Amino acid sequence: MTDAPLLLQRRGAIAWLTLNRPATRNALSGDDLFSAFETVLAEIDADPTLRVAVLTGAGSAFCAGGNVAEMRDRQGMFAGPPAEITARYRQGIQRIPRALARLGLPIIAAVNGPAIGAGNDLACLCDLRIASSAARFAESFVKVGIVPGDGGCWLLPRVVGWSKAAEMALTGDTLDAAEALRIGLVSQVVAPEALEDAALALAQRVAANPPQVLRWTKRLLWQARSGTLDEALDAAGQFQGLAHHTADHREALAAFFEKRPPVFTGAGMAPQEGA
Template sequence: MSTDPIQFTRHGHLALLTLNRPDTRNALSGEEMFAAFEQLFAEMNADLSIRAAVLTGAGSAFCSGGNVAEMRDRTGMFGGSPAQIAANYRAGIQRIPRAFQTLQVPIIAAVNGAAIGAGNDLACMCDIRIAADTARFAESFVKVGIVPGDGGCWLLPRVVGWSKAAELALTGDTIDAAEALRIGLVSQVVPAGQLLEAAMALGQRIAANPPQVLRWTKQLLQEGRDSTLDQALDSAGQFQGMAHHTADHAEAVSAFFEKRAPVFGNDGASQPGTPT
C-alpha cells in the first residue's frame, strides 16, 4: 500500500484523491500532508486532461481534523508562543485552503465517515459534497478550546449560511448525514457502500464537458462569492468571449446539430488564456 499522504489515481479524465493516514483518521498535520495538497493541485492545474476530481478518506473517517495528540503535547503546529503558533498555522494547515483556492479543477468531497473540525472545513473547501449515510460532521473547535484556525469561519457560512454556521461553530455540535443534507452542507446522501460509486459517477458527468470551460465556470463561481453583480457580469462576458472562440465550443455546436456525442480536446492547444 502506498505511504503517500494523499493517494492519486486516474480514471480517464477523473482524478481520485484519497487521504491516506487512516492511523490518525486522516488528520491534517505535517509538512508532508500540506505539501502533497500543493503539489497535486499544481500538477492537476497543469494537466488539462484532468477535468474533475474526487476527494475521500482511507479507512473509517473522511478527516478527523487536527492531530489532538500534538495539541496535547504542544508539538508540531501547536508548539511555541502565541505568535509562533500563528506563524505555524500560516506555514502549515492554512496552506491547504490556499491550495484549494488555486485549484482550477472542479472537486467533489466524498465524505465516507467523520468530518470533524478541520475535516468539516476540508469538505467545505470542495465544490460539491456527497456523504455516506454513516457520515458525521462537526465544526468542533470550541470543544477543544480553540477557534477554526484553518478558515472555517469564512468557509462554513458560504456553504450553509450565517445563522446555521454560527450555530455549528459556537456549539461544536455533531450532526449526522441527514441533517447535513437538510441544511445544505451536502447535496446528496447515499448508502455507505455506494458512496464512491456515486461520487465518481458525478465526477464523470462533470468530466464529460469541455475542460477549459469547466475551469472557467469554477472560477466564475469562486469570484461570485465576493464580487458585485457588475464585476460578475464583466468576468462572465470576458470568459464567454473566449469560450465562443474555442474548438470545444465549435465541436459542441456541431455535435448538437449532428445529433451525436461531442468529443472534446484534452491538450488545450486551441484554448485561449485567462482574461486579464
C-alpha cells in the first residue's frame, strides 16, 4: 500500500477515499495531508466519470482528530504564541473543511471506528454518514482544553440540532454508534464487516441519479445551512430552470413513461424546443 496520507481508488462512478495514517489513528496533521485533501478532492471533482465519493479510515479508527502528542510537545501547528497558532490553523487544518465545502460531488462518510474531535467534524463535513457498530463519536475538544478549531461549532448544530450539539461540545462525551443513529448523526449502523458493502450500496443508490442534478441538489443543501428561505427559493429556481433543459431530465421522463430504468450520462443541456 502506498504511504500517501489520502488514498484514492476509482470504483466505477464512485471515488473511494481512505485516510491512510493508521499508526496515528488517522490524526489530521501535517501539510502533506492538508495538501492531499485539496489535491485529491479537486481531482475527483473535475472527473466527469465520478458521481459520488466515500471517505473512510485505514485501520481501526476513522479519524482520531488532532495529533495530541504534538499538542503536548507544542510542535507543528501547535507551536508558538497565539497569533502563530491562529495562522497555522488557517493555513493548516482549516484547509480541509474549505476543500470539502468546495466539493461538488456528494460524499459519504463510512465511519469504521472512532471519530473523535476533528474526526467527528470531518464526518459532519460529509453529506451522508453511515457507521460501523464499532464507531464512536465525540466533540471532545474541551477534554484537552481547546475549542473546535476546524469549524465544529458551525457544523455540528446543522447535523444534530443546537441542543444536542451544545451537549456534545460542552461535555465532550463520547457516543456509541447506536446513540449516533438515534440523534441523526448517522443514518445507518451496520456490523463492522458489512460497512464497506453498505457504503458501496448507498453510493450506488446516489450514483444512479443524474450527475449534474446531484451536484445542484448538494449545493442547495449546503446553502440551506446558513441561507434564508428567499435565497434558497431563488437558487432552487435557477437550478430548476437549468435542470428542466438537461438531457438527463428528458431521459428520466422517457424512462418513466416507458417503464424502464433510466440511463443518465451527465451530458450538457438538451436542445430547447424550436431552437
